[in-house]
Amino acid sequence: MTVHFKQDKPDKANRLDDMKQGVLGKALPRVEGLAKVTGTAPYAAEYPIADCAEGVLVTSTITRGEVRSIDKDAAFAMPGVIAVIDDPLLTTRAAQGTADEAPQQEPATVCYWGQPIALVVAETFEQARHAAKHLKIEYREQEGAPLDPQAVEPEEQEDETVRQGDLAHAMAEAAHAVDVTYTTKGHASAAMEPHAAIAEWDGKTLTVHASLQMLNYNISELADSLDMDEENIRLISRFVGGGFGSKLGVSEETVAASIAAKQLERPVRVVMSRQQVFQCIMRRSETTQRLRLCVDSDGKLTGFGHQALVSNLPGETFAEPVLQSSHFLYGGENRELLLEVARIHQMTAGSVRAPGEAVGMPALEGAMDVLAEKAGIDPVELRLKNIPEKDPEEGLPFSSHKLAECLKQGAEAFGWDHGPRQPRHTQEGEWWVGTGMASAARVHNIAEAKARVTLKADGSALVETDMTDIGTGTYTVVAQLAGEMLGLPPEKVLVDLGDTRHPRGPGSGGSWGASSIGSAVYVACLALREELADRIGIEESELELSDGKASAGESLTDLLDGKDLAREGHYEPGDIEDDFTASGFGAFFAQVRVNRFTGETRVDRMLGAFGFGRVLNHKTARSQCLGGITWSIGVALTEALEFDPTDGHLVNCDLAEYHVPVHRDVPDLDVIMVEERDPAASPIQAKGIGELGMCGGAAAIANAIYNACGARIFDYPMTPDRVLAAMPD
Known part of the structure; x- marks a missing residue:
């Protein structure tokens, strides 16, 4: 029933x-903790399935063009090789961000360096890896693939465009105004478990053990990819070793394993290498963001402008939603918001760890700190003055709103020093010490x-x-x-x-x-x-x-x-979704020290106060907050995807060169949960917390760097060379 x-x-x-x-x-x-720490919880690649062949993906070594031929005979001459599969489905993603017009026939189209184009199947993983590495492929390469988002004419995302009032006039007439541009680098999901799948075919039913986040959508995606009925597919994903957006959709290893299992009529396992995960699953787009903010003599926002440029492959529908919380976080009757997408031939851009606010909020909250200094207002007070009573663009009421409480409780618990703020106020040996703060917001879905x-x-x-x-x-x-x-x-x-x-x-x-x-x-x-x-x-x-x-x-x-x-x-x-604007809110406070000689930044302490409805489990919720704050440290100081400007391949494609925060980067963190009941958010009065904890935290660190040493930096991550270059004499 x-x-x-x-x-x-x-x-x-x-x-x-x-x-x-x-x-x-x-x-x-x-409840599953014991199984995980004892190694008895089976992840996607770990199911003991008899007679399982091993598959290794082959990826392209050109940026744009076509696959003309693959020397399968040479591969079959290698030990243990069972099959070389070059089905055109392997060149497209059956996942979030699928191109509108995916190539479905030979020759296989290559859209970016590192794109999967074939699968080698062998009796052992080592045999498959060896054959895949030496597989000879002939391409027809197309020159002139654009790689720099600044060098192409962008497309405006009209559904994100807002123009209310006259922002230019408001900026000209304001008591105080700022016009600043921030950049952020691309990011990787960097989940601990690599992408993996084991597919079995019994002649009627395809059973796939895979590392996936959304089976309700994934089964439809896989069925569509394979031209099968959903009732003939079973997906199993009991334990997932992290996703952070990278496993939202069915990706190449799952499709490849399924095709191979059907063709060979035996189980096939495909596990991506760490480098392949980095190179071809998805990236967070880099961003360039212009913030124009102005206030009257009382510190009330009269103008709010946020313009962002992001990138993706041609034909992809996803655009990093940088402006997501800017639409409602602060007031200002004169508003201009604009999101543009540049079409370039780098790996697919998609949802990565709090898409939108994770990079939009650090820019906005950095600009708010610049504005607070220019207006001579305490940064906490500036934010409190500009919390809107209703959605400033849609006119909708908020389902609940705890930003003020988070700001006040967070400031008190952190020991925030209210009042005028001057850089370089505290020096301990060769270290400048400073504090900074930022608001947090993440739309509730x-x-x-x-x-x-x-x-x-x-x-x-x-x-x-x-x-x-x-x-x-x-x-x-x-x-x-x-x-x-x-x-x-x-x-x-x-x-x-x-x-x-x-x-x-x-x-x-x-x-x-x-x-x-x-x-x-x-x-x-x-x-x-x-x-x-x-x-x-x-x-x-x-x-x-x-x-x-x-x-x-x-x-x-x-x-x-x-x-x-x-x-x-x-x-x-x-x-109810059309009747309210729903969001989680919060505030970050950080203390950092910056080395006056090297520009090295160390986070001494950090606190986050968050309001997200009913707390369902205090320990798991706090853990999510701690994880989000840790990601904030990465956005602020270390994380950056680096692409070769000549062919667009990812240079730092593993956890040795892509620098996520490690234990020594993360101090003791404090979390305050401002519990509430939000009856419009859900029948259980709860809202999401998994991503709120990283939406804006990087700006608290950036603002603390400025307060410590006087280096106002507009490019994330704030690496020692950038800090040193921005330090005043």
């Missing part, structure tokens, strides 16, 4: 506050979701959905939510995720996972509670469940009478 709930208005019942089990929100450890909850005759519960856990704590949060609703300790709730045989969940991405699947579980559990209440003869609102018993004394096992009881919850966002 399926129960459908479409949310058209705020759910102010807050029923979860009335439950009696007392486990929701608690800092419970991961929610998606359609389904989950089946079964009360077993023995008094335990089973939750089934194809929702994934990419390391964010989904297994645990779902167990807590079902346990709270049904009066069971989490250890009596079995959560079965990552299998397309189950009802379709929302997938993990966009920070919508917990609130979306949680809402589906809530709907299913509410229906179960109504059935149990009916059996007792009371209203559901009167039913109290705790430790497997009802308040009237009946046990769940007695009420079930030896039979399982199941309900499928189907949650769907409705008209």
